Amino acid sequence: MSLDAPQLLSIDGSPFTVGIAAARFNARLTDALLEQVVKQLHDAGVKKKNLHVVRVPGSNELPVAAQLLAARRKPDVVIALGVLIRGGTIHYELIAESATSGLQRVALDAKVPVINGVVVAENLKQAEERCLGKINRGGEFANSALEMAALKKSLSQ
Ligand SMILES: Nc1c(NC[C@H](O)[C@H](O)[C@H](O)CO)[nH]c(=O)[nH]c1=O
Numbered sequence: 001m002s003l004d005a006p007q008l009l010s011i012d013g014s015p016f017t018v019g020i021a022a023a024r025f026n027a028r029l030t031d032a033l034l035e036q037v038v039k040q041l042h043d044a045g046v047k048k049k050n051l052h053v054v055r056v057p058g059s060n061e062l063p064v065a066a067q068l069l070a071a072r073r074k075p076d077v078v079i080a081l082g083v084l085i086r087g088g089t090i091h092y093e094l095i096a097e098s099a100t101s102g103l104q105r106v107a108l109d110a111k112v113p114v115i116n117g118v119v120v121a122e123n124l125k126q127a128e129e130r131c132l133g134k135i136n137r138g139g140e141f142a143n144s145a146l147e148m149a150a151l152k153k154s155l156s157q
């Protein structure tokens with residue numbers, strides 16, 4: 001279990017615009033991740049009007065949604081959220097790989113940081129621990145987003 005996430009740097013989120021794409025697959029868990037992310041961003045000062053949330057069917061659709069958000073909403077950072085749980089076939093593994101490389105591609109092509117907030121779990125218990133339990137992955141994704149938005153801003157000046 002990975003618990004060694006970096007400490008949040010002291011970052012004022014008030015100047016930032018954030019795009020969030022969240023899958024609807026495994027909705028109880030992705031909704032919880034989304035709540036954690038939004039709470040952390042609000043706590044850091046990100047304004048409600050500067051949060052653009054879109055939903056997609058599953059994690060496979062996240063790269064396109066991230067690309068559309070990056071192009072249409074001009075965010076400082078995009079966060080992609082999904083929960084992939086091993087099924088009976090290797091389908092989840094293929095999606096995990098293509099979503100990961102797709103999200104990175106969008107980030108590099110659009111020159112906008114894209115946070116990979118896709119939880120990939122062997123089973124429901126692992127996924128619940130990360131989205132509903134003592135591991136606050138959503139908060140960690142939000143912190144990464146704030147740090148990358150701040151980095152982008154500082155290097156753009
Ligand atoms: N099995 C999971 C999926 N599967 C759905 C795909 O992401 C996609 O929507 C479908 O293949 C149509 O392109 N998605 C998740 O987010 N989590 C899963 O566990």
Ligand SMILES: CC(=O)[C@@H](O)COP(=O)(O)O
Nearest residue numbers: 086087088089090091092
């Ligand atoms: C339909 C899916 O997204 C797929 O991952 C479901 O799992 P399975 O591998 O059992 O077909």
